[in-house]
Amino acid sequence: MSTTAVPPKKVNRIGLEVLNYKGGKTTLCAGCGHNSISERIVEAFYEMGIQPWNVAKFSGIGCSSKSPAYFLGLSHGFNSVHGRAPSVATGAMLANRTMKGIIVTGDGDTASIGIGQFVHLMRRNLPLIYILEDNGVYGLTKGQFSATAEMGSKSKGGVVNDMRKIDCCLLGIELGATLVARSFSGDKKQLQGILKTALHHNGLSVIDIISPCVTFNDHEGSTKSYSYMKEHDLPIHQVDFVPYYEDISIEMADGEVRDVEMHDGSHLRLRKLGRDYDPTNKRNAVRLIEDSEEKGEVATGILYIRPREENFFDQLGLMDAPLATLPESITRPAQSALDMVMEELR
């Protein structure tokens, strides 16, 4: 027996190292906000002890949609077609409801070509994490404005955007998403808390993450640059998450936190910062987003949550076992059933 103690490898509650949650080497630009988001996803899934091979990652087309290759390398991934990740994810989750699903898209995917699918995904409240890596610009085609770019913001070439923007969080709240959050790729702690909450949410989580494009949208006049966000980001609370398997009677005096119990007994704790904010009230959420915008601020945090809403699986009366692997004895009715139907048609 050696006397020099080898430090035990750090593992999570299912015995995996953080290495098991990493993906391939990123091919995005150095400093791209999307890379920070990938890192936060790795940490959140690792810390929550999610089995990587029971995760399905989905994306559309664009810089953001490349990123599922750069996290959770042991998870199944599907880089589909532009704007259509929601339908692919819907089908896959129906085939196997036991999986954790995560969609990563960009603002081109979400607010333009795929807005129809985004809207209907929210109506269905499918248990799924929807990440919008929002930089206001089409990066992969070299710098055109997207539909989330602020009116009046400037492109790298000096062109001023004269179109109104689409606020995907407002849209989400309006259309029935049951968890709506906004964050900034540079806010490590807040984003981690939001992701952890989303992992325990039994419905659709829409997370709009302002993620500056260092190549085409990180200049003076852009409202989705690092410097703009550092000046205008107004975190409404700090997001802590206490999973159901941890002792919840920790820290914090009443009055400083707002505690939301999730469907599985986990607790979302919103540590009060600037104001006392109730994220379970739809009108509050809409008002907060609109007031902040008027003041030239970007409110970040969990803007809206309804943790116990009926989800799409419940609505469909779906069985618990994955449909994908049901045996023939369940999926093919017996000969007597066919005989009965034939008799009726005589």
Added chain:
Amino acid sequence: MSTTELTPVGSRQGGTPKKTVNDFSIQVATVNGSGSQTSNTVLMRSIFQMGIPVSGKNLFPSNIQGLPTWFTIRASKQGWVARKKEIDFMVAMNPETAKEDCLSLQPGAAILYDEPLKLNELRSDLHFYPVPFDKLVAPVCPEARLRKLVRNMIYDGVLAQLLGIDMQEIRNALVKQFGAKKAKAADLNWGAVQAGYDFAAQNLTKSDACVVERMNKTAGKIIIEGNAACALGSVFAGCTVVAWYPITPSSSLVETMIVYLKRLRVNKETGEASYAVVQAEDELASIGMVIGAGWAGARAMTSTAGPGISLMSEFIGLGYYAEIPAVIFDVQRVGPSTGLPTRTAQGDTFSNAYVSHGDTKHPILFPGNPEECFTMAIEAFDLSEFYQTPIFVNTDLDLGMNNWMSDPFPYPTQPIQRGKVLNAEELERLGGFARYKDVDGDGVGYRTLPGTNHPEAAYFTRGSGHNEKAQYSERPDDYVNNMDRLSRKFEHMRTKVPAPEVIVNPKASVGILCCGTSLHAAEESRDQLRREYGFETSYYRVRAFPFHAGLEEFIDRHDRVYVVDQNRDGQLYSLIKLDSPPHRIAKLRSVRYYGGLPLDARTVTDEVVLQEGL
């Protein structure tokens, strides 16, 4: 004007006309939304119940209420079920079209009509049967608001008397139509049928030749629409995810499927469903869900028509390239664009074979009758999962939405084939896998399903270039190797897809070739050519694309092969040409019909006669 004052054609020509037994067509002209569907179904079913082969075709507008619609019933002792071009007996219930309906008839045909229309003043070479519908309906239906719906039942009674349909069979068909729960409605309608019968017995003199006589040719048979047959096939294929968007003429496929799924695929104790049906926001989403579900291991399908396929084309290309099973029912209607949404065609034969950008090709199954809708639906799921690729089942409005006689469907004899899927134990033994490697020489790789409990199970699926290990690649050799494997896979299907139906006639130097519903006209046309012209033909019915190797042999055996298409451009003809060397192409001839009505035998016969110079 008294009905007895009419001079029937037959008596004017002297003598009683000879009887035409169990071989005629009836066309009922009505207004859609007037409840005529019930009287037409009852009429058709009562003839069927008398043991006489029968077919029914609904020619309807793209509209809910108020536009002209025609229902054609053909009785044929020989069992011909294609549309008959000539109408022998017209029932003119629509004042808007009555004049045209009357003038369009061939001399010697019969016409039953609402007396005030005075159609007998238009021409004198028909058998006229005026019926005062309003006078007859009032006493049997005291409630005025129901009269419009009951009125049409009167012609069933009149026809029963004139044609010799057993009234008990009409009664039985009515009871079947309304079910035990709506006995009151059945009785009300029965009253109208009787009023029609009694009126005809007392006031009309039979002068035309059409009669029915009991036969025994329908015993054990069922009546069903092709869409319902596809739906049942999918239920028994073990389909687990359905995503769809409503479109004529395919909507009733999924709607019927939902009914059967609720009955047959819900656990009676727990109430839990072994399936999911999603009405998507559009066809882009419905095929996206099917691709996602197929990727994750569900048996997934959608049902649509041409405009839907156009929207789905991007995803179908992804399914082809990323190799994902998906079953797509295409109930074809007349295009291009919106086209004639309620008329039939085989207009997607070519486009479905090659839909989506880049080099793509897709298998297609061509059912020609309801039984094949059922069996091919099951085969489609097995083939799609084995070959890991989207597959089309091309039916059409004629097959999908019309009522067809059929033998009862056979219960599948083979277990469900899920294809090459590696589970956790196999992954453990193999120590991993390469998703797109051609291990078995058939071009088909092994796949894993998301959620498989093994760290080596995952791979990254993409529509961008990839190598055998599913890694992103833009290398020319990776691209070429992959595309060549996909071609090998497609070639491998030739012997696995449903085999053709072939009749080689040793006396024939000419063959007739068709697919799908053209079979009914083609069969009858061959009979016409033989009887009327002494012209013998061989027969080849394509049941799938890629084509079976037997097609080459068939072309080689004959001097000329007539390829029958229900589209303007000869799409099946073109597909065969693409697959054939010049000496075979030289033997091909094209027969095309694209008027939107179900293909009739006479059209095929006339074209062959013309081209052969018979």
